[in-house]
Amino acid sequence: MKHDSRPSLRRQLLLWLLLPQLVLWAGGGLLAYRMALSYAEKGIDQSLTQSVKALARQVKPVGSGLLIDFPKAAQDVLEQDPDDRLSYMVSSPPGQFLLGNQVMPQPNAMLSIGTPYLYQTEVDGTQQRVVALDVSYGDDSSPNLLRVQVGKSLAVQQRITRELVADMLVPLLLLGALLSMLVYAGIQRGLAPLKNLTRQLEHRTVETIAPTEETQAPSEVQALVDAINQLLGEVQRSVHQEKRFINDAAHQLRTPLAGLISQVELAQSAAQNDPDLTQRLKKVHTGAERSAHLVHQLLTLARSESQVNRQRVDVAALTRDVAREWTPRVLAHHMDLGYEGEDRVTIECDKLQIREALSNLIDNATRYCPAGTQITLRVKRSRDAVLLMVEDDGNGLTDEELSQAFQRFWRGSQVAGGCGLGLSIVQEIARRHGGQATIERHGDHGLRITLALSLRSGMVANPPFSAQPHGPSTSP
Structure with missing residues (x-):
C-alpha cells in the first residue's frame, strides 16, 4: 500500500494544540520547581536566622571573658536528626574555635556586626546553608569580636521541594491528559463534517452525480460544500449534455444511413451490366455499412457509460x-x-x-x-x-x-x-x-x-x- 506523504489536517491541529500545551506544562513544572525551591530556601533561612540569634544570646561577656550558657539538652536537640542536623560553631576572634563543630567554613565576605549573613557551602561532603553573625563584646579599651555560625543540610530542603513539585505537577499532568482528550475529541467532532462529505463523494459516479446533503456543517465547511455542489452541478449538466448529444446524433444518423444502404443495394442491382459503376457502388456500400456500424457502436458506448x-x-x-x-x-x-x-x-x-x-x-x-x-x-x-x-x-x-x-x-x-x-x-x-x-x-x-x-x-x-x-x- 502506497504511503500518503501529504500533511494531515488532524495531525497538524493536534500538533499546534497539544505541543503548546506540552511546552507550557513543562515550563510550568520548571517554574513550580523554582518557586518551591525558593520558598523552601526562605523557610530554611528564616529558621537559621532565628537559631543563630538564639545561640548568640547564650554567649555572654563576663569581664574580659565569655560565659557560654548552652545546655547539653539544647545541643542534643540541634544534633538529634542526622538528615536535618544543625551544625554550629562559636569562634572568637572569628575563625578561632571555641565551641561546636570545628569544621565550619568561614564566609568570604566582610560581615556587619549584628547583621546575619547567609551563604551556601559544603560540610563533610554535603551541601549546607549557613548563617553567620558577628557580635562585639568587651570594653572600649579592649574590644573583641565573637562569631556565631549555624548551618543546616539542604537534603531536607530538596526533599520538601520535590514533594511540593510532585503535589503540584501530578494534578497538572492529569488535567493535561484530560485536556488532551478533550482537544482530540473536539478535533474529531470538528472534522466530522469533512468525513461525512468524503463518504458522500466517495461513491459518486458519472451517472450518480448529485449535490451533497451536508446541511449541518459549520459555516467554513458549508462554504466548501456549496462550492463542491456547484462544481458537481456543472459536471452533471456537462455529462448529460454529452450523453444526449451522442444519443441524438446516433439516432439521427441511423435512419438516413439505413436508407442510404438500401438505395445503394438497389443501385447495385440495377447496374450489374456496368462494372465500373458496380465497383463504385460497392465502395459506397462498404463506407455506408462502416458508418452505420460506427453509429451503432457509439450508441452502445453511450449506453455502457450510463447507469x-x-x-x-x-x-x-x-x-x-x-x-x-x-x-x-x-x-x-x-x-x-x-x-x-x-x-x-x-x-x-x-x-x-x-x-x-x-x-x-x-x-x-x-x-x-x-x-x-x-x-x-x-x-x-x-x-x-x-x-x-x-x-x-x-x-x-x-x-x-x-x-x-x-x-x-x-x-x-x-x-x-x-x-x-x-x-x-x-x-x-x-x-x-x-x-x-x-x-x-x-x-x-x-x-x-x-x-x-x-x-x-x-x-x-x-x-x-x-x-x-x-x-x-x-x-x-
Missing part, C-alpha cells in the same frame, strides 16, 4: 443464448463457434450490457480471424469473480498491439467494417460492473479476451462442472 441496471442473471445461460444468435453469421464466415464451461452461474449484472459485450467480442473475432478459425466461449467461476472468456485461434496480435487493444478507435487491422470501439465498449462494461477486461495470447497465434465480473451477494451455488464438447454451435 448499470443490475438484476439476477444466469450468465452461463446468457452466454449460450448469445452463441446461438451468432451461430448463423459465424458459420457464414466458415468458422466454428462453441461453448465450454459452467452450466449455471447467477450474478447481479446488467443483462443487456453483458450481452452487448459478448456480441462485440464475437463480432471482432468473426471480422478479423481467417476462415477455419475456432471461437470458444467459456464461463468460469473464480474465488471472487465470474470469468467470461472468448477465445480464438486466429492470427493474434503483437505485444505492442496488445498494449493498445483497449484504446478507443485503435484498429489492429484495416479489414473493412471495423471502427475500433468494440474492445473499448467491453472494457467500459467490465468497469461498470466492478471488474475489468484483459487480453492475452491463446495458444500459438490466437487471442483470449476475459471479462471479469465481481460476484455480488446472493450468488446461486453451481452444480458440478459440466463441459459440453466443442463443435459447431448449432445448439451451444
Whole structure:
C-alpha cells in the first residue's frame, strides 16, 4: 500500500494544540520547581536566622571573658536528626574555635556586626546553608569580636521541594491528559463534517452525480460544500449534455444511413451490366455499412457509460443464448463457434450490457480471424469473480498491439467494417460492473479476451462442472 506523504489536517491541529500545551506544562513544572525551591530556601533561612540569634544570646561577656550558657539538652536537640542536623560553631576572634563543630567554613565576605549573613557551602561532603553573625563584646579599651555560625543540610530542603513539585505537577499532568482528550475529541467532532462529505463523494459516479446533503456543517465547511455542489452541478449538466448529444446524433444518423444502404443495394442491382459503376457502388456500400456500424457502436458506448441496471442473471445461460444468435453469421464466415464451461452461474449484472459485450467480442473475432478459425466461449467461476472468456485461434496480435487493444478507435487491422470501439465498449462494461477486461495470447497465434465480473451477494451455488464438447454451435 502506497504511503500518503501529504500533511494531515488532524495531525497538524493536534500538533499546534497539544505541543503548546506540552511546552507550557513543562515550563510550568520548571517554574513550580523554582518557586518551591525558593520558598523552601526562605523557610530554611528564616529558621537559621532565628537559631543563630538564639545561640548568640547564650554567649555572654563576663569581664574580659565569655560565659557560654548552652545546655547539653539544647545541643542534643540541634544534633538529634542526622538528615536535618544543625551544625554550629562559636569562634572568637572569628575563625578561632571555641565551641561546636570545628569544621565550619568561614564566609568570604566582610560581615556587619549584628547583621546575619547567609551563604551556601559544603560540610563533610554535603551541601549546607549557613548563617553567620558577628557580635562585639568587651570594653572600649579592649574590644573583641565573637562569631556565631549555624548551618543546616539542604537534603531536607530538596526533599520538601520535590514533594511540593510532585503535589503540584501530578494534578497538572492529569488535567493535561484530560485536556488532551478533550482537544482530540473536539478535533474529531470538528472534522466530522469533512468525513461525512468524503463518504458522500466517495461513491459518486458519472451517472450518480448529485449535490451533497451536508446541511449541518459549520459555516467554513458549508462554504466548501456549496462550492463542491456547484462544481458537481456543472459536471452533471456537462455529462448529460454529452450523453444526449451522442444519443441524438446516433439516432439521427441511423435512419438516413439505413436508407442510404438500401438505395445503394438497389443501385447495385440495377447496374450489374456496368462494372465500373458496380465497383463504385460497392465502395459506397462498404463506407455506408462502416458508418452505420460506427453509429451503432457509439450508441452502445453511450449506453455502457450510463447507469448499470443490475438484476439476477444466469450468465452461463446468457452466454449460450448469445452463441446461438451468432451461430448463423459465424458459420457464414466458415468458422466454428462453441461453448465450454459452467452450466449455471447467477450474478447481479446488467443483462443487456453483458450481452452487448459478448456480441462485440464475437463480432471482432468473426471480422478479423481467417476462415477455419475456432471461437470458444467459456464461463468460469473464480474465488471472487465470474470469468467470461472468448477465445480464438486466429492470427493474434503483437505485444505492442496488445498494449493498445483497449484504446478507443485503435484498429489492429484495416479489414473493412471495423471502427475500433468494440474492445473499448467491453472494457467500459467490465468497469461498470466492478471488474475489468484483459487480453492475452491463446495458444500459438490466437487471442483470449476475459471479462471479469465481481460476484455480488446472493450468488446461486453451481452444480458440478459440466463441459459440453466443442463443435459447431448449432445448439451451444
